[in-house]
Amino acid sequence: MAGRARRPLLVLLLVAGVAATAESKVYAPTDRVLLNCGSTTDGLDADGRKWVADTNDNTWLTDSGKSSLLMAADKVDNGLPSTIPYMTARVFTMEAVYNFSVNPRDRHWVRLHFYPSSYNGIAAAGFHFSVSTSTGITLLRNFSVYTYTKALSQAYIIREFSLPPTPAGFLTLTFTPTPMGNETYAFVNGIEVASMPDIFVDPAIMVGFADQTVDIASSTLQTMYRFNVGGSYIPPSNDSGLTRHWYDDTPYVYGATSGVTYRAGPHFQIRYPSEIAEYAAPPEVYLGTRSMGSDPRLNQNYNLTWTMPVDANFTYVARLHFCELLLSRANQRAFDIYVNNKTAQSDADVIGMTSEKGVPMYKDYAVYVSEEPDGQAMWVALHPSVALRPQFYDAILNGLEIFKLNDTAGNLAAPDPEPSRLLAKAELGAGEHEVPKSKPHPHMAKVMGGTAGGAAALGIVAAICVVWYHEKKKRDAASAGGSHTSGWLPLYHSHTSNKSSGHLPANLAGMCRHFSFADIKVATKNFSESLVIGVGGFGKVYRGVVDGDTKVAIKRSNPSSEQGVHEFQTEVEMLSKLRHRHLVSLIGFCEDAGEMILVYDYMEHGTLREHLYMGGKPPLSWRHRLDICIGAARGLHYLHTGAKYTIIHRDVKTTNILVDGDWVAKVSDFGLSKSGPTTMNQTHVSTMVKGSFGYLDPEYFRRQQLTDKSDVYSFGVVLFEVLLARPALDPALPREQVSLADYALSCQRNGTLPDVVDPSIKDQIAPECFKKVADTAEKCLAEQSIDRPSMGDVLWNLEFALQLQDTFEGGSCGRRTVGDGSGSGTGRPALEPSNSNGSMASVTTLGTSSTSRAHEACVIMEETDDEVANSAAFSQLVCPTGR
Template sequence: MNLGLIPLIVYLYFFSNSLVDTVAQPAFVGPPPLALNCGSKDGGSDANNRKWESDAKYLVAADKSVSSTALTQEASLSSDVPYMTARIFNGETSYKFNVNSTSRYIIRLHFYPSNYPDYNISNSYFVVTIGAITLLRNFSAFITAEALSQAYLIREYSLAAFNSDSITLTFKPGVDKSFAFVNGIELITEPELFDDQAGLVGVADTAGTIDGVSSNMQNMFRLNVGGQFIPPTNDSGGLMRSWYDDTPYMFGAGTISHVGNITIDYKDLPEATAPADVYRTARSQGPDPNINKQSNVTWVFQVDANFTYLVRFHFCEYHLDKINQRVFEIKLNNETAFNTADIIAWTGGKGIPTRKDYAVYIGNKPGIDAELWVTMHTNIDLKPEFYDILLNGLEVFKLSDSQSNLAGRNPVPSKMMQKQLIENRAAHDPNRKSRKQVIVGGAVGGAATVGVAAAVLFMIRKRRRRVSGSDPGATSWLPVYGNSASKSTTSGKSHGSSSLSTDAVCNCRYFSLMEIKRATNNFDESKVVGVGGFGKVYKGVVDGNIMVAVKRSNPSSEQGVNEFVTEIEMLSKLRHRHLVSLIGFCEEGNEMVLVYDYMGKGTLREHLYKGNKITLSWKQRLDILIGAAKGLHYLHTGAKYTIIHRDVKTTNILCDDKWVAKVSDFGLSKTGPNMTQNHVSTVVKGSFGYLDPEYFRRQQLTEKSDVYSFGVVLFEVLCARPALNPSLPKEQVSLADYALQSARKGTLEEMVDPQLKGKIKPEAFKKFTDCSLKCLSDHGLERPSMGDVLWTLESVHRIETKAEETRNSPKSPSSSIGMVEVPIDNTDMIAMHLNTLNLDNDDDDDYDDPEDDAAIFSQIINPKGR
């Protein structure tokens, strides 16, 4: 199969009001939802203008509770309401709500574990019940939020009919000085969304079903597979659910995403099952059927052991219309849930959504974290027309056990976190006892000992904020490595750090100031190879013959200790071919120095203009862009946490002596959002000309901010002009604005670097510019991911490579024999994808060697990078 002769996928990642209307049933109508802003006298409205009321009139035994206001406000809070006020319970206290005795209900609890006047949040442990159902037990919102790096927590439950006209929600504090609290409560009537015959995998048919109608459950994960975050205000049925991107849970082989421009006809399926935008987006496998037949698509979830989980799959086929065109297997923890899944066989046509529920029990395996693996694989035995899978949405619910319990344990600090806590505590108290007495006992024991761990976490958190500059009395030039007298010289070994993590220190070499001066000839100006926001960069030599780049901080620079620490913390944990490697650092006196691998070819910017040291060909530019995209894609998806670079530009893309591109300068980088946030709220930093306008307006940072900046880089490479050029006419000063304006006028070709004119294939030019323009979309939701940008760049490179091969050695027309093409509408991305999947099934066992065609999809096939 010759992929070069077939248009590859250009991905659409935006939701548009111009999409065709949804054919919907009459919306479910129940009692109005209840939203309580706990501890508030007047309620108020949240950031989405949703009304919240006071909780006071629903309280029973109100004398055991007090209203309070948080002492601090985290920047990442999505809204003041309901998080800045709290109801604090000093004794067992309840809320009483009138309900319909025959209806299911959704209840959501919102927790913001800040400190409140006269209350230390690390002392808060409590139980939450509703009737005979235990929702939370020995719950510490503080420990949970710290372990998950979240500012606030939301716990959502779906509860069966109570057979009563009222329900009681009870908060009971733990022992001693403990207290309970809650910031917000939602109570929403839920329509009939569950069946009484959900299949239980791994169990004989006679006992292999779960009654979802009568089950009480907690929603653990709710994902818009292949799509973007859907906020509560865009949910269907008035249920105010949040649907998250599934990318953080992907594991293994690469996939592609689709947006279908099609009418959604719910037919007998309740519209409240999922919003239409869930069914308009989907994830499927890559374009090579040979790879698809040998790989799975897998999602992995961390869960609580000793519970049964109900997994709901949302499907909607919007291109195929016949049975046995796409057939696949569904497995939960390697147990088959269904092996002949065929969406058309289930629904009877395109644009008709359906959902399927399967359940699995996950027991306790000593020493192993409880995980739920959801796996899909094309069914080879039935020889479908297309070897592929499709999934639109995924939900995971934890079912209550035989004791009507839904409560899991508080997170246990990892070994690395325990070690870091001990060492940081020891730095302040050298007489501190052993680790077992401080942390390990607390991790395994009850609430009292865990409280010690919480106190340590709390102290470190406060201390970390002081060091980072949030304490007005702190100077930005405090030592980050400890007393300079304790530092080693040439050994590279290091002693305790006061601000750097142990992991970072162990992974980096410590250089003495004498070594640095010797390497740079005492910071000789003739050794300067660049100047940035942090300071000057010198070319140096260490250990006799190892070439390095030495970045020396300028005390008058706006960047200081924060950027220094961030760079070390980030790069010490990252190793990737397309990220500049940090060798070590020096912090002595008033000097802060970072030592990197030396990049012999300098910055990408140097080879585009500013004298054009070397004129890069179009393919060389593509190679560099692909390398940079791989580095950024790894940061967004391959590291342990999402990392947002925040300063992507051509001066931060370097090339080594072999022209391998590497992303550099992580001083402004931030750890990305988690699953209760779709952004990080932070002070705007970056470089003008590359700065995401949405980030600038809202101060809400996402990985799509990097995508915007990379879109500017793409046009900079294509046009060989700076991102900002004040000497040009007003409409051309900003490269991004000029590119968008030229696209509207149809004059993009006029912007191209004269060195490249006539040297880019029209098909490659269109793919490249379409992708670049989508990166510059004003709203982050409309931008592609870095993985999709990478895919497009590799397909552009493939087009140019094939064009060269065709000119030099034309291929025989017979090379495409055996491929049956689906008629292609230029706007139909799904048809393009399916053309690449179709095979002559008579030759099913004669696999082509996929290596050549798969090479261009290397980063997608292995998206974790390492």
């Protein structure tokens, strides 16, 4: 009976997985200025917004621009979202003031855009400055854009502030260079000033002090983070007229268990309770959610947690956005909210607060972050309510924003820190090996004169850099496209260039660094055979060194390769547009002298295959192997769901899964990749069959119809390869064993798979973990693609297998390993909901691997309660949202 009750739920959720939309009122600002600083012409950015040149009549600057110069960036970074407003700058060496006439009754956004390039010969490291407002607020002090971006591998910075109404009817922004021994400068690429609805009316609850609140209506706020929880990036053009960036939250989800994501169906309507609530977040935020999942035992043993580095000695407001999409009665889902390990609210029930599903709401919680020895961070954690005994032990969140409030001195800038050691290890710009010394621009001295000397600080963000360093060590660093302390790093970027280069179209040639052939010859010692680390269909791969000490992998095309030009173009296009921790990073290319050469980050530990067999290296432990598989699954899931269109890798295999010096897995070799279906009506892409035998999807091979499930099939072979430590094809074996896919499936179905597992890991695998991985691999190899799981499903199952392994390894007795037939330890670490102070006794108890944090998740669930038959959230399948 329970099985029959569950069948309609699968259909329900498959329908619910379709993208949903909702109409919302668009805010029309009374004031809106977008200044393209340093430019003489107006232009449109990538979102189609018009930026006005700040030279128009020179009315924006109080001195009509006489104390500054217009300058152009000396180079283009492929991480820029568009050339406007970042390729021109207004540069100052003395105090300068922008003046804006504004409606005195409105609160205003102020967004400052910075791109840390060199400008007309002035090095990027030469800019140190402060920014303050006419309302007496210091927004930035001793700020070094160069230090910040290089330490955190960001291409540019947006600083967003929300200022209370200014009764005088005008708003000024004062840029002041920091006095230093050498000449220093202030600069800005773009300034946005726009009125906004007053979404900061009510005071915030002070966490830990039940009778205290914080007035945010009269405060100046800096946006530190803004997340579309469980969803993808929302650009300013899709934000109901408020032009905010909403970013994917996955790089900040803490721990091995990141829950599951869900998106409402196409006909679901968001019903805002008031105009203020309508502008708090766009419908897109409320139409998706991240929850804990369906396993009540698991959910009671961990917290759904986000952690975000912040500056010390400031008060912060965490705004949590909620909207119940599935349940309709109170006490079906209730949970506790913790901020910085203190109870912010007990027994939160979204339906209890809104009375019905589909009604959004938000809650503001304030907390003071003091200076800690190991760095500062904002922690937001959710845990199922134990006291209320709800129907489902679960928690949800739709959106999350973190705002910094000005202190009593009217300051938003962090104290001057010690110089960050992280800068020495920061990602270096193209052609830069050391922090360049600033040279004064020859005309600048004539116009503005010299600057005062004095000792200088490196900028307000060095402290954050130190904090982030600890976070990166703890979490194995996040991807260049998805990790950033401010929350303003773009997930996707585009770039245009007017210059074509060899085999690359004009729009690709400027996307990443260009190396000369002479550079490559020096890097590889004239292509020394002793530096060859691999050979593929494209050509040989060499180990090399550029910029003095940066290790790289250099792939040189084979002139006889039929796919050379196409693979070269595809690789540059794919890896220049995609950034993810689990994708190999493309540093640059060379196409001089008829060569086609690609330069990548060097992967210290080589390919996964080398560590399984035929590599002469010590065998990896089972835990290591599972970590690597999870990392690769994250990378593939990102390809399938993280870009505008699905990207199908088409050549997933163990030689294309690389491992860096920290044992982080990265998917590589995108030469055969294809964009997937571009419309909802398409289910596949018709194309010639390409890939590697032994990993090829049989359905794709027969019908020449490529889908993302073709990658899933190949990944299933990889999972069996990891378990058995043997090649996908081995002609030397008996006929029935030649194909790993066929042989492993046969063993799995007749129960003999444990007997053929790699002996070096057999005693390490928890039986439940083995079963989960083997079952997942079997499902991946289903004959028909429709029967295979998505990569999101695969990822969640592997994450769950890791938790099972953790539980097994954490047990003190009753262990058994694959094939030994003894009893299994069933102990699971316990988590006390709170201590005597109401704070969490533990943030998480599951998963200790630094590489095991889930970036994306989808879950296959089992539920036998007939009462839940009408709730899609707790049925058999929750589809992942695109990221």
